[in-house]
Amino acid sequence: MLAVLSAIVLVESLLLFVLLRNRRRRKQTLQSLRETLALLEQRLGSRTESWRQATDTLEQTEQRHRITTALLNETKEYLNSIINSMPSIMIGVTPSGHITHWNAAAELATGIREKQALGFRLHEIYPDLPVSPGMIDEAIANSEPSTRENVKIEHLHSQRYVDITVYPLHSLELTGAVIRVDDVTLRQKLDSMMLQNEKLKSLGELAAGMAHEINNPLAAILQSLQNVQRRLNPDQPGNQAAARALGVDMRQLHNYLEARDINRFLSGMESAGHRAAEIVRHMLEFSRSSSRQLEPTSLNAIAHASVDFIHNAIELSMPALHARLIIEEDYDPALPAVPASGVELQQVLVNLLKNAAQAIQEARREMPLIRVSTRLVPPFAEIRVEDNGIGMNISTSRQIFDPFFTTKAVGQGTGLGLSISHFIISQRHHGRIEASSTPGEGTTFILSIPLQQASYTASA
Template identity: 35%
Template sequence: MKISQKLISGILGMATISVIVGAISAHQQLKIAKYLAQQEAEEVAGLLGYFVSHELEYHELRSRKEMLAQLQEHVQSLHKQRQRDLEIVDRNKIILADVVTEDIGTRLDRDRNNEVGKTIQDGIPRTYVESSPEYPNGIQLIAVAFKTNKGETIGAVILEYTPLYKAALATAEKNIIVTLFISLGCSVFALAAGYLLSKSISKPIKQLQLAVVNLAEGKLDTRVSIRSQDEIGELATSFNKMADDLQYSRNELVNANEQLRDEITERQEAEAELQQALKELQKTQIQLIQSEKMSSLGQLVAGVAHEINNPVNFIYGNLEYTDDYTQQMLLLIKLYQKHYPYPEPEIQNANQLNDIEYLIEDLPKMLTSMKMGAKRIREIVLSLRIFSRLDKAEFKTADLHEGIDSTLLILQHRLKAQNNRPQIQVVKEYGEMPKIQCFAGQMNQVFMNLLTNAIDALEEAFQKELCPNPLIRISSEQVNENAVIRITDNGSGIPKEIQSRLFDPFFTTKAVGKGTGMGLSISYQIITEKHGGSLECISSPGQGAEFVIAIPIRAGKLAQSSIA
């Protein structure tokens, strides 16, 4: 609650107390008026009682009829003087005297609640309302005990209460009016004084409050202009001094903050440049290492393939002639056996010693096996050359299925059964997919990295007895304008918390010495940056892992920029 409200509430409370005191005083005056009316009624009853006692004491010889007649004269006299209804009853509520003479001698039956009877019994005056044909709205009466001067109750005196009350009220009315006017005046004066006092106090306090709010909102140039010599004036002076000090401190702090902000900005810019330089350096380092690695590997593979290719081609080419020559020689031997069935003993001994029949039967089989082996060597050499792609290093159309098959041929030794695990089964589900424009050698590198990781994951899962039948599934399909290749294994899977870091440089989950953390990172760069595609990992613990490659079938803008 505000101070002005508190002051007004206090003054209003004082005014209310004044009004309450006035009301209590007026109520007391009314009670006094009632008391005076009751006293007058008791006085009348006492006078009549005194009359009756006097008549009984000094006029004992007078008859009851004469005494009642005399009492009736007193009632009539009082009625004429004060214009009030008056009647007297005995203890049995028989009317002894009344303004209405016809009622004398009858029983009082208009007292429904027996108020008169109760007053006769206990002597306590009572007021009640009597309804009659003469007074359809009712008339208020007061019953007072009718006693002798010796205190003996012989009946009751019933008077009209309203005139008595009005007469007493007229006496107290002036005091009531004066009391009410004084209370009302005190209340108005208290309210006016309280309003002026609260206004004189609350106005400067409101100025101070508004200044404090403005100061809290940052308006440090706020000042108050209160020139009074009281405590509020001293408070205003202290506030202005505090505002001056606060504004000075704020200016100093703002200058320091600006200087610090400039230094922080410069440092952040330097750190950002360092971070960017570090990223570029790491990226360049990875590319250099991988380029050197793949260049060396490609040169080695290409050199070996070239060196093997020449003698293999020589052997494979001469095997055809050797087979022809051998068939001719065998035909000549058969002709000799046909036309000279009985050769010389020396020839027969040589025939038996060398088992010419077996040689004739086995030599063609041997030449066929040699041709198959030479053909197999030629296929391996061709796969090595396809994988190295030194003869097709530029961006051109290539068959991805051919690259996958050559990669699988190179990794055949790792797919075979080992001492500590069974053979890894490879299921190829190739769909209809045209040749695409890509860097064939780099795509083979991606296939090599993904298949090598799948083999490592299957070996680890088999050692943990989580994968009794290791399997790699390779599927391909065309989705819209993209070639999509999926390489899936049934190993132990990859936890979700590390899936987001799989393609980060140097991040690896393998033991020390078994991985560099660059394979997936380089594969991601080849797919996304070189070919404008996407590489995604889908895996759940215990459900294996699936790597999805999607690249445009035709060269996009990103791939064209890579070519440039």
């Protein structure tokens, strides 16, 4: 029994021992678990912190990227609007000539939208632009702009002059060129006007030398003409006596002269002679720094007087044309008197009308027509002379104001009519003379005379 009891005590002690030992172990396990958990939490905390920091940095980077992109777009738009607001045509191309940029001026000049142009080859889209692939290659290869000045191009059926520069473009990402095209038609016109005036000046110097030589025989011709007219006058007693002594009846002689239009030819010679004298006088004035008073002048009256004059002149020189020619007159009654020299303007109009008649004669029109009209186009008064003559091609149109330029047969034209007219309108009256013409259809000359002059004195 005692042994049993001791065994029970032993077992119990053992159980207690085991229990105690397990509890300690569990405690230890628990402790190490707690420590592991704390370590894990600590690690997780620091990971979360670094993850938060990374997220913050990422957000900041993204925000900065967004701002940079917005700024970049803004700058791009700003640069685009600068390029688009430039009056020059700017076309960006790759070395192979494919279009990468097409500004507003290019759209305006060609009528081709940017979207239709981008990516296409330049010579397909804008074949009129004289930029060869060689010019682009040269600019890129030499890293230097290549330029062509005063290049003539056809644009919407009119002729324009342009300066073309091809700038090489070298950047990290792309190579190509920028083509810049500037319309210099106005500069070209001003240059040619200055050249025109220079030519007229030298013409004036030449005229000054010739004028006296021409004036003297001209005065003799006119004097003799007057004598002839006087001596053919049937009412003069002296003429009657001389005729009677020769057995000639003065009345009959007069009738003969009338019937054969001889008196009219003589009047024509006289007025042409006076006009020649007047032209010589004007040519003389080219070289002189003369000043002439401009007076309030009715352009309608001057135009009508010029039509009258040319009617008579055509009757004498082109009788066949005179029979069929219609000269329409359409004058604006509201046109005020403008400061002008009536004599000089008449000279211009007679030149224009004579040219018109000659152009019609050459065209052999069924219904030859000249139309003279005036109208008010503030700040100018405008006179138009239109004809349905042979017209002019572009090459002739460009030279018509050059002294001595003529397409007429030798002896038929001096080529001075329009250059003198140009001088009178632009220098004396500070106005404009312009021509537009269609070959085979006809020509229109437009004179624009300022309604006001800074000073009433026009000087050469």
